[in-house]
Amino acid sequence: MRDTDFFRRWMTATAAAVEREADRLTELDSPIGDADHGSNLMRGFTAVRAALEAEPPQTPGAVLQLAGRTLISTVGGASGPLYGTLLRRTGKELGEAAEVSDEAVRQALYAGVGAVAQLGGAAPGDKTMLDALVPGVAALSTSYRAAADAAENGALATVPMLARKGRASYLGERSIGHQDPGATSSALLLGALAEVAG
Amino acid sequence: MTAAAAVVGIVLVSHSAAVAESVAALAAGLAAGGAVAPIAAAGGTADGGLGTNADRVVAAAREVDRGAGVVLLVDLGSSVLTVRALLVEGELPEGARLVDAPFLEGAVAAVVAASTGAPLDAVAAAATEAYDYRKS
Numbered sequence: 001m002r003d004t005d006f007f008r009r010w011m012t013a014t015a016a017a018v019e020r021e022a023d024r025l026t027e028l029d030s031p032i033g034d035a036d037h038g039s040n041l042m043r044g045f046t047a048v049r050a051a052l053e054a055e056p057p058q059t060p061g062a063v064l065q066l067a068g069r070t071l072i073s074t075v076g077g078a079s080g081p082l083y084g085t086l087l088r089r090t091g092k093e094l095g096e097a098a099e100v101s102d103e104a105v106r107q108a109l110y111a112g113v114g115a116v117a118q119l120g121g122a123a124p125g126d127k128t129m130l131d132a133l134v135p136g137v138a139a140l141s142t143s144y145r146a147a148a149d150a151a152e153n154g155a156l157a158t159v160p161m162l163a164r165k166g167r168a169s170y171l172g173e174r175s176i177g178h179q180d181p182g183a184t185s186s187a188l189l190l191g192a193l194a195e196v197a198g
Numbered sequence: 199m200t201a202a203a204a205v206v207g208i209v210l211v212s213h214s215a216a217v218a219e220s221v222a223a224l225a226a227g228l229a230a231g232g233a234v235a236p237i238a239a240a241g242g243t244a245d246g247g248l249g250t251n252a253d254r255v256v257a258a259a260r261e262v263d264r265g266a267g268v269v270l271l272v273d274l275g276s277s278v279l280t281v282r283a284l285l286v287e288g289e290l291p292e293g294a295r296l297v298d299a300p301f302l303e304g305a306v307a308a309v310v311a312a313s314t315g316a317p318l319d320a321v322a323a324a325a326t327e328a329y330d331y332r333k334s
Contacts, residue, residue, distance in 0.1 A: 040249075072283055076249030078276040081283035088287065119282055167275060 001099040006196060007063040008052055013192035015045035021188060028181040032168040036077055037181040044075035044083070060100050064091030078166060079182060082116055082129060083189075089115035106140040113137050120165060127161035127168065127175065132186035148187070148194035155183040206312040206321045207262025208237045210305055211255055211272045211281060215242035221302050225309040235312030236262035237305075250276040252284060259290045267293030267318030269308050269325060273301050293318060299325035 018025070018041045026038035048067045057063045068088030071080050090112030094100050100108075113133045122128045124135075136151030156179065163175035166182075208225075212218040218241025226234050238258035243249040259268045268291055272278050281296045295318065297304065304325035311324035 034248075036249075072252045072280065072287075074244075076243040076247065076251065076276065078279050080250070080252070080276065081279040085283050085286070115286075119279060119286070 001101055002060060002105060002197075003099050004058060004060050004063060007060045008056070009196040010193050011045070011048055011052060011063065011067050013195050014189050015049045017188040017192050018042050018045045018185065021185075025181050025185055028179055028184055032163060032171055032175050032178045033181055034077075034167060037079060037185065040075045040077040041079055041083075041185055044071045044080060047071075047074040059094070059096055059098055061091045061094035061096060064088065064094065067091075078120075079129075079185070082120060082182070083185075085119050086112045086116045086133070088112075102140075102144075106137070109137050109140065122165045125161065126164040127158045127180045127183070128163075128165050129180075129182040129186045131155065131158045131161070131180065132183040132190070136186070136190045144190075144194040144197035148191045151183075151187040151190040155179060155187040158183045203315070204264045204266035205233070205235045205315060206266045206308075206318050207259070207264060207268040208235055208305065208308050208312060208321075209255065209258045209262060209268060209270045210237065210239050210241070210301070211250065211258075211270060211277045212239075212241040212301065213248045213250065213273055213275070213277060215239070215246070217241055217273070221305050224302070225305040228306050229309040229313045232313055235309055236264065237309060238262045250280040252280050255280060255284060256289055259294050263291040263294075265293075267295065267321075269312070269318070269321050270294060270296050271299055271301055271304050271308065271325060272296065295322055297322045297325045300328050303328035303331060 022038035022042045029035050029037035048070045051070045057066050064087045068084040072084035090108045093108035093111045132151040132154040135154040136147045139146040139150035158180035163169045168175045210218045210222050218239035222237045222239040238261045240254045240258040244251050270281050284290050307328040308321050308325040311321045
Protein backbone atom coordinates (compact mmCIF):
# COMPACT_ATOMS: atom_id res chain seq x y z
CA MET A 1 0.00 0.00 0.00
CA ARG A 2 1.14 3.55 -0.75
CA ASP A 3 0.59 6.29 1.82
CA THR A 4 0.36 10.08 1.65
CA ASP A 5 4.09 10.46 2.13
CA PHE A 6 4.74 8.31 -0.96
CA PHE A 7 2.81 10.76 -3.13
CA ARG A 8 4.48 13.76 -1.50
CA ARG A 9 7.86 12.20 -2.26
CA TRP A 10 6.73 11.52 -5.84
CA MET A 11 5.95 15.22 -6.33
CA THR A 12 9.21 16.28 -4.66
CA ALA A 13 11.20 13.86 -6.82
CA THR A 14 9.44 15.19 -9.92
CA ALA A 15 10.32 18.75 -8.88
CA ALA A 16 13.96 17.70 -8.49
CA ALA A 17 13.99 15.95 -11.88
CA VAL A 18 12.41 18.94 -13.60
CA GLU A 19 14.94 21.24 -11.97
CA ARG A 20 17.81 18.98 -13.04
CA GLU A 21 16.51 18.70 -16.63
CA ALA A 22 15.04 22.21 -17.02
CA ASP A 23 17.71 23.41 -19.44
CA ARG A 24 17.34 20.29 -21.59
CA LEU A 25 13.52 20.67 -21.66
CA THR A 26 13.82 24.28 -22.75
CA GLU A 27 16.42 23.31 -25.36
CA LEU A 28 14.05 20.67 -26.80
CA ASP A 29 11.32 23.33 -26.80
CA SER A 30 13.45 25.81 -28.75
CA PRO A 31 13.27 24.43 -32.32
CA ILE A 32 9.60 23.36 -32.17
CA GLY A 33 8.06 25.35 -29.32
CA ASP A 34 8.47 28.67 -27.59
CA ALA A 35 11.52 27.75 -25.52
CA ASP A 36 9.84 27.92 -22.13
CA HIS A 37 8.94 24.33 -21.21
CA GLY A 38 11.76 23.86 -18.70
CA SER A 39 11.30 27.20 -16.97
CA ASN A 40 7.50 26.90 -16.96
CA LEU A 41 7.53 23.44 -15.41
CA MET A 42 10.22 24.41 -12.94
CA ARG A 43 8.13 27.36 -11.76
CA GLY A 44 5.12 25.04 -11.49
CA PHE A 45 6.80 22.24 -9.56
CA THR A 46 8.65 24.65 -7.29
CA ALA A 47 5.22 26.06 -6.40
CA VAL A 48 3.91 22.51 -5.91
CA ARG A 49 6.70 21.75 -3.45
CA ALA A 50 5.97 24.98 -1.54
CA ALA A 51 2.21 24.31 -1.49
CA LEU A 52 2.69 20.78 -0.15
CA GLU A 53 4.95 22.12 2.61
CA ALA A 54 2.71 25.06 3.51
CA GLU A 55 -0.40 22.98 4.01
CA PRO A 56 0.45 19.26 4.03
CA PRO A 57 -2.50 17.29 2.57
CA GLN A 58 -3.70 14.30 4.58
CA THR A 59 -4.43 11.76 1.84
CA PRO A 60 -2.76 10.55 -1.39
CA GLY A 61 -5.66 11.94 -3.41
CA ALA A 62 -5.38 15.34 -1.74
CA VAL A 63 -1.63 15.54 -2.48
CA LEU A 64 -2.20 15.06 -6.21
CA GLN A 65 -5.21 17.37 -6.32
CA LEU A 66 -3.30 20.18 -4.63
CA ALA A 67 -0.34 19.60 -6.95
CA GLY A 68 -2.61 19.71 -10.00
CA ARG A 69 -4.40 22.87 -8.91
CA THR A 70 -1.07 24.54 -8.22
CA LEU A 71 0.24 23.66 -11.69
CA ILE A 72 -2.85 25.09 -13.40
CA SER A 73 -2.34 28.34 -11.47
CA THR A 74 1.38 28.79 -11.83
CA VAL A 75 2.78 27.28 -15.04
CA GLY A 76 1.43 29.82 -17.55
CA GLY A 77 1.87 27.57 -20.59
CA ALA A 78 -0.18 24.69 -22.00
CA SER A 79 1.66 22.21 -19.78
CA GLY A 80 -0.07 23.82 -16.75
CA PRO A 81 -3.63 22.75 -17.54
CA LEU A 82 -2.38 19.47 -19.08
CA TYR A 83 -0.25 18.29 -16.12
CA GLY A 84 -2.71 19.96 -13.75
CA THR A 85 -5.58 17.94 -15.18
CA LEU A 86 -3.49 14.75 -15.13
CA LEU A 87 -2.69 15.07 -11.42
CA ARG A 88 -6.08 16.40 -10.31
CA ARG A 89 -8.01 13.70 -12.11
CA THR A 90 -5.65 11.03 -10.80
CA GLY A 91 -6.03 12.47 -7.29
CA LYS A 92 -9.82 12.51 -7.54
CA GLU A 93 -9.82 8.88 -8.65
CA LEU A 94 -7.80 7.94 -5.56
CA GLY A 95 -10.61 9.32 -3.41
CA GLU A 96 -10.30 9.87 0.34
CA ALA A 97 -8.35 6.75 1.27
CA ALA A 98 -5.33 7.19 3.58
CA GLU A 99 -3.48 4.41 1.73
CA VAL A 100 -3.96 3.11 -1.79
CA SER A 101 -2.92 -0.08 -3.58
CA ASP A 102 -0.65 -0.11 -6.63
CA GLU A 103 -3.64 -1.31 -8.62
CA ALA A 104 -5.61 1.76 -7.49
CA VAL A 105 -2.68 3.98 -8.53
CA ARG A 106 -2.61 2.30 -11.95
CA GLN A 107 -6.34 2.76 -12.49
CA ALA A 108 -6.26 6.36 -11.27
CA LEU A 109 -3.38 7.26 -13.57
CA TYR A 110 -5.18 5.58 -16.44
CA ALA A 111 -8.15 7.88 -15.81
CA GLY A 112 -5.83 10.87 -15.46
CA VAL A 113 -4.20 10.19 -18.82
CA GLY A 114 -7.67 9.84 -20.35
CA ALA A 115 -8.56 13.28 -19.00
CA VAL A 116 -5.41 14.75 -20.59
CA ALA A 117 -6.34 13.20 -23.94
CA GLN A 118 -9.83 14.64 -23.69
CA LEU A 119 -8.63 18.11 -22.66
CA GLY A 120 -6.12 18.47 -25.47
CA GLY A 121 -7.92 16.39 -28.08
CA ALA A 122 -4.69 14.58 -28.92
CA ALA A 123 -4.07 10.88 -29.60
CA PRO A 124 -0.91 8.77 -29.44
CA GLY A 125 1.23 9.50 -32.49
CA ASP A 126 0.50 13.25 -32.45
CA LYS A 127 3.91 13.99 -30.87
CA THR A 128 2.64 15.04 -27.44
CA MET A 129 2.83 14.05 -23.76
CA LEU A 130 0.51 11.16 -24.58
CA ASP A 131 3.24 9.40 -26.54
CA ALA A 132 5.07 8.89 -23.22
CA LEU A 133 2.07 8.69 -20.87
CA VAL A 134 -0.01 6.13 -22.76
CA PRO A 135 2.72 3.43 -23.07
CA GLY A 136 3.93 4.36 -19.57
CA VAL A 137 0.58 3.81 -17.91
CA ALA A 138 0.00 0.65 -19.95
CA ALA A 139 3.24 -0.79 -18.51
CA LEU A 140 2.22 0.02 -14.91
CA SER A 141 0.60 -3.41 -14.65
CA THR A 142 4.15 -4.83 -14.85
CA SER A 143 5.99 -2.45 -12.51
CA TYR A 144 6.75 1.21 -11.84
CA ARG A 145 10.18 0.69 -13.40
CA ALA A 146 8.62 -0.79 -16.56
CA ALA A 147 6.32 2.22 -16.76
CA ALA A 148 9.23 4.65 -16.49
CA ASP A 149 11.16 2.77 -19.20
CA ALA A 150 8.14 2.63 -21.50
CA ALA A 151 7.59 6.38 -21.05
CA GLU A 152 11.25 7.08 -21.78
CA ASN A 153 11.10 4.95 -24.94
CA GLY A 154 7.85 6.65 -25.87
CA ALA A 155 9.49 10.06 -25.58
CA LEU A 156 12.41 8.92 -27.78
CA ALA A 157 9.92 7.58 -30.32
CA THR A 158 8.49 11.09 -30.83
CA VAL A 159 11.63 12.16 -32.76
CA PRO A 160 10.44 11.02 -36.23
CA MET A 161 6.83 12.06 -35.60
CA LEU A 162 5.01 14.94 -37.26
CA ALA A 163 3.48 17.26 -34.64
CA ARG A 164 -0.30 17.49 -34.90
CA LYS A 165 -1.10 19.50 -31.76
CA GLY A 166 0.09 22.72 -30.19
CA ARG A 167 2.54 25.27 -31.46
CA ALA A 168 4.82 22.63 -33.00
CA SER A 169 2.02 21.65 -35.41
CA TYR A 170 2.40 25.02 -37.16
CA LEU A 171 5.83 23.81 -38.28
CA GLY A 172 4.40 20.89 -40.25
CA GLU A 173 7.19 18.72 -41.68
CA ARG A 174 9.82 20.78 -39.91
CA SER A 175 8.65 19.36 -36.57
CA ILE A 176 10.09 15.98 -37.65
CA GLY A 177 13.49 15.09 -36.18
CA HIS A 178 12.95 16.72 -32.78
CA GLN A 179 12.05 15.00 -29.53
CA ASP A 180 8.82 16.33 -28.03
CA PRO A 181 9.45 18.32 -24.84
CA GLY A 182 6.10 17.36 -23.28
CA ALA A 183 6.72 13.65 -23.85
CA THR A 184 10.18 14.13 -22.33
CA SER A 185 8.84 15.78 -19.17
CA SER A 186 6.13 13.12 -18.92
CA ALA A 187 8.90 10.51 -18.83
CA LEU A 188 10.47 12.48 -15.95
CA LEU A 189 7.17 12.31 -14.03
CA LEU A 190 6.93 8.53 -14.41
CA GLY A 191 10.68 8.19 -13.77
CA ALA A 192 10.23 10.01 -10.45
CA LEU A 193 7.38 7.64 -9.57
CA ALA A 194 9.63 4.61 -10.19
CA GLU A 195 12.38 6.26 -8.16
CA VAL A 196 10.22 6.72 -5.04
CA ALA A 197 8.63 3.27 -5.47
CA GLY A 198 12.17 1.85 -5.20
CA MET B 199 -32.09 43.56 -10.89
CA THR B 200 -34.31 40.82 -12.30
CA ALA B 201 -32.80 37.86 -14.09
CA ALA B 202 -34.36 38.97 -17.38
CA ALA B 203 -32.54 42.30 -17.20
CA ALA B 204 -29.15 40.73 -16.48
CA VAL B 205 -26.47 41.08 -19.14
CA VAL B 206 -24.06 38.41 -20.34
CA GLY B 207 -20.45 39.11 -19.38
CA ILE B 208 -17.49 38.75 -21.73
CA VAL B 209 -13.97 37.59 -20.82
CA LEU B 210 -11.08 37.87 -23.28
CA VAL B 211 -8.19 35.48 -22.61
CA SER B 212 -4.98 36.08 -24.55
CA HIS B 213 -1.32 35.16 -24.15
CA SER B 214 -0.65 38.88 -24.13
CA ALA B 215 -2.07 41.38 -21.64
CA ALA B 216 -1.79 44.12 -24.27
CA VAL B 217 -3.76 42.08 -26.82
CA ALA B 218 -6.54 41.21 -24.35
CA GLU B 219 -6.89 44.80 -23.17
CA SER B 220 -6.73 46.30 -26.66
CA VAL B 221 -9.30 43.91 -28.09
CA ALA B 222 -11.56 44.63 -25.10
CA ALA B 223 -11.23 48.38 -25.74
CA LEU B 224 -11.86 47.93 -29.46
CA ALA B 225 -14.95 45.79 -28.90
CA ALA B 226 -16.34 48.22 -26.32
CA GLY B 227 -15.66 51.12 -28.67
CA LEU B 228 -17.39 49.49 -31.62
CA ALA B 229 -20.37 48.50 -29.48
CA ALA B 230 -20.82 51.95 -28.00
CA GLY B 231 -24.11 53.77 -28.37
CA GLY B 232 -26.03 52.13 -25.60
CA ALA B 233 -25.14 50.30 -22.45
CA VAL B 234 -22.04 48.20 -23.00
CA ALA B 235 -21.92 44.69 -21.58
CA PRO B 236 -19.26 44.06 -18.92
CA ILE B 237 -15.94 43.02 -20.48
CA ALA B 238 -12.81 41.87 -18.67
CA ALA B 239 -9.37 41.22 -20.12
CA ALA B 240 -7.30 38.30 -18.78
CA GLY B 241 -4.03 38.45 -20.65
CA GLY B 242 -0.49 37.31 -19.98
CA THR B 243 1.07 35.63 -16.98
CA ALA B 244 1.17 36.90 -13.41
CA ASP B 245 4.71 38.24 -13.91
CA GLY B 246 3.79 40.17 -17.05
CA GLY B 247 5.08 37.62 -19.56
CA LEU B 248 3.32 35.83 -22.42
CA GLY B 249 1.07 32.99 -21.32
CA THR B 250 -2.11 32.29 -19.39
CA ASN B 251 -2.89 33.14 -15.78
CA ALA B 252 -5.65 30.81 -14.58
CA ASP B 253 -6.32 32.81 -11.41
CA ARG B 254 -6.79 35.97 -13.47
CA VAL B 255 -9.23 34.15 -15.76
CA VAL B 256 -11.30 33.05 -12.76
CA ALA B 257 -11.25 36.57 -11.29
CA ALA B 258 -12.22 38.12 -14.64
CA ALA B 259 -15.16 35.75 -15.06
CA ARG B 260 -16.43 36.57 -11.56
CA GLU B 261 -15.97 40.27 -12.22
CA VAL B 262 -18.28 40.30 -15.28
CA ASP B 263 -20.80 37.75 -14.01
CA ARG B 264 -24.20 39.44 -13.66
CA GLY B 265 -26.10 36.16 -13.38
CA ALA B 266 -26.90 35.77 -17.09
CA GLY B 267 -23.81 33.77 -17.98
CA VAL B 268 -20.29 34.58 -19.08
CA VAL B 269 -18.81 34.05 -22.52
CA LEU B 270 -15.06 33.40 -22.70
CA LEU B 271 -13.10 34.06 -25.88
CA VAL B 272 -9.56 32.70 -26.08
CA ASP B 273 -6.64 33.03 -28.45
CA LEU B 274 -4.71 29.73 -28.63
CA GLY B 275 -2.75 26.99 -26.88
CA SER B 276 -2.63 27.44 -23.13
CA SER B 277 -5.52 29.95 -23.21
CA VAL B 278 -7.80 27.30 -24.69
CA LEU B 279 -6.57 24.51 -22.44
CA THR B 280 -6.66 26.62 -19.27
CA VAL B 281 -10.28 27.67 -19.80
CA ARG B 282 -11.27 24.10 -20.68
CA ALA B 283 -9.57 22.79 -17.54
CA LEU B 284 -11.25 25.45 -15.36
CA LEU B 285 -14.65 24.54 -16.83
CA VAL B 286 -14.08 20.82 -16.19
CA GLU B 287 -13.13 21.62 -12.60
CA GLY B 288 -16.19 23.85 -12.12
CA GLU B 289 -14.08 26.85 -11.14
CA LEU B 290 -15.84 29.35 -13.37
CA PRO B 291 -19.24 30.91 -12.53
CA GLU B 292 -22.38 29.00 -13.42
CA GLY B 293 -23.29 29.71 -17.03
CA ALA B 294 -19.68 30.33 -18.06
CA ARG B 295 -19.04 29.12 -21.61
CA LEU B 296 -15.96 28.79 -23.80
CA VAL B 297 -17.02 29.82 -27.30
CA ASP B 298 -15.38 28.65 -30.49
CA ALA B 299 -14.86 31.98 -32.25
CA PRO B 300 -12.22 34.15 -33.88
CA PHE B 301 -10.72 36.18 -31.05
CA LEU B 302 -11.11 39.75 -32.28
CA GLU B 303 -14.16 39.46 -34.54
CA GLY B 304 -15.86 37.16 -32.05
CA ALA B 305 -15.22 39.62 -29.23
CA VAL B 306 -16.82 42.48 -31.17
CA ALA B 307 -19.83 40.33 -32.11
CA ALA B 308 -20.24 39.08 -28.53
CA VAL B 309 -20.03 42.54 -26.98
CA VAL B 310 -22.48 43.99 -29.51
CA ALA B 311 -24.94 41.13 -28.92
CA ALA B 312 -24.56 41.15 -25.14
CA SER B 313 -25.01 44.93 -25.02
CA THR B 314 -28.47 44.52 -26.58
CA GLY B 315 -29.40 42.28 -23.65
CA ALA B 316 -29.26 39.08 -25.72
CA PRO B 317 -29.22 35.82 -23.73
CA LEU B 318 -26.17 33.56 -23.39
CA ASP B 319 -27.01 31.28 -26.35
CA ALA B 320 -27.45 34.26 -28.67
CA VAL B 321 -24.24 35.94 -27.52
CA ALA B 322 -22.28 32.71 -27.99
CA ALA B 323 -23.86 32.17 -31.42
CA ALA B 324 -23.02 35.72 -32.50
CA ALA B 325 -19.37 35.15 -31.57
CA THR B 326 -19.17 31.82 -33.41
CA GLU B 327 -20.93 33.24 -36.48
CA ALA B 328 -18.09 35.74 -36.79
CA TYR B 329 -16.22 32.85 -38.49
CA ASP B 330 -18.66 33.16 -41.41
CA TYR B 331 -17.68 36.69 -42.29
CA ARG B 332 -15.37 36.26 -45.30
CA LYS B 333 -12.90 38.96 -46.18
CA SER B 334 -12.08 38.04 -49.74
